[in-house]
Every structure is written in C-alpha cells, then in structure tokens.
Amino acid sequence: xxxxxxxxxxxxxxxxxxxxxxxxxxxxxxxxxxxxxxxxxxxxxxxxxxxxxxxxxxxxxxxxxxxxxxxxxxxxxxxxxxxxxxxxxxxxxxxxxxxxxxxxxxxxxxxxxxxxxxxxxxxxxxxxxxxxxxxxxxxxxxxxxxxxxxxxxxxxxxxxxxxxxxxxxxxxxxxx
Numbered sequence: 001x002x003x004x005x006x007x008x009x010x011x012x013x014x015x016x017x018x019x020x021x022x023x024x025x026x027x028x029x030x031x032x033x034x035x036x037x038x039x040x041x042x043x044x045x046x047x048x049x050x051x052x053x054x055x056x057x058x059x060x061x062x063x064x065x066x067x068x069x070x071x072x073x074x075x076x077x078x079x080x081x082x083x084x085x086x087x088x089x090x091x092x093x094x095x096x097x098x099x100x101x102x103x104x105x106x107x108x109x110x111x112x113x114x115x116x117x118x119x120x121x122x123x124x125x126x127x128x129x130x131x132x133x134x135x136x137x138x139x140x141x142x143x144x145x146x147x148x149x150x151x152x153x154x155x156x157x158x159x160x161x162x163x164x165x166x167x168x169x170x171x172x173x174x175x176x
Contacts, residue, residue: 011048014059019044021060022067029071039070046070111161119154126151 022043026036043066047056056062112120118140125136126147137147 011051014051015044018060018063022063025064026067026071029068030074035074039067039074043067043070107162107165108158111158111165114161115154115157119150119157122147122150123154123158 022040023036026039027033030036043063047063047066050056112123115123121140122136125131125139133144133147137144
C-alpha cells in the first residue's frame with residue numbers, strides 16, 4: 001500500500017486496514033494475546049513516526065517487520081528474565097515463572113468450567129468473590145449447609161480434575 005497522505009485520517013485508514021493482521025502475526029509469534037496487542041501498539045507508534053515523515057512506501061511490509069522486531073525484543077527480554085531467574089541462589093521453591101502460573105490458572109479455570117452449575121457457582125462465590133458462606137447462600141437462595149456441601153463437592157471434583165491434569169492444590173499454594 002503506497003501512502004497517499006500524511007494526515008491522521010489517512011493513517012487511521014492504514015491502521016484499520018492492517019491492525020487485525022498485525023495482531024494475528026504478533027499472536028502467532030508470541031502465543032500471548034495481551035502481549036500481541038502491546039507489540040502491535042508499539043509497532044504502529046513507531047511506524048506512524050516514519051510514515052508521517054514520508055519514509056514508508058509499503059506500510060504492510062514495514063508494519064510486519066516492525067511487529068516481528070517488537071516480538072523478538074519481547075521474547076528476548078523474556079528469555080533473559082528466565083535465565084537470570086535460574087541463576088538466583090537460595091531457596092526458590094516458592095518462585096514460579098509468570099508463564100507457569102498462567103498455565104496453572106488456565107487448568108484451574110478449565111476445571112471450574114467442568115463443575116455442575118451449582119457447585120461452580122458456590123466455589124466461585126466463595127473463593128473468587130471471597131464471600132462468606134452466609135453471603136453465598138443468600139445469593140444462591142439456599143441454606144448455608146447447602147453452600148457448604150456444594151463447595152465441598154465442587155472442591156473434591158476439582159481436585160480430581162487437577163490431579164488428572166498433573167496440577168494439585170498443593171502446587172497452587174494450598175488453595176484455588
């Protein structure tokens with residue numbers, strides 16, 4: 001695409017034409033949707049500066065290169081952080097990398113989704129929303145005893161599901 005003007009309106013058209021493809025590329029490079037959005041935002045900001053000066057002839061190609069460079073920079077930074085974390089001395093039993101924690105959260109979320117509705121509602125209200133048994137019972141329109149049994153059954157089922165996936169409540173710090 002050859003640039004036809006340097007106004008913000010024409011760059012908005014460039015943004016609209018290339019944003020979705022740029023995010024897709026960044027996601028494929030990083031496997032992280034949030035990081036992909038950040039990479040594309042940074043890339044567009046850098047492209048805009050060059051584009052406004054008239055230094056960009058093919059915006060699509062230039063943007064792809066900018067996205068690839070930003071992704072490489074982020075991946076390099078992540079690699080260096082992991083390498084430095086592995087060099088630390090001392091007791092690292094409680095230290096977990098962000099990616100490991102995110103993967104564990106995904107497994108926990110999948111387990112929660114597999115619970116029957118009432119169990120899922122009780123577990124989410126009790127532990128995610130941090131409500132008391134009485135508050136949970138009030139929201140669900142049932143007795144405190146029902147909340148206790150639903151939470152107990154839900155946690156037991158989640159423990160089964162997490163054990164099957166190789167993740168136990170112990171590796172999560174003893175809770176959900």
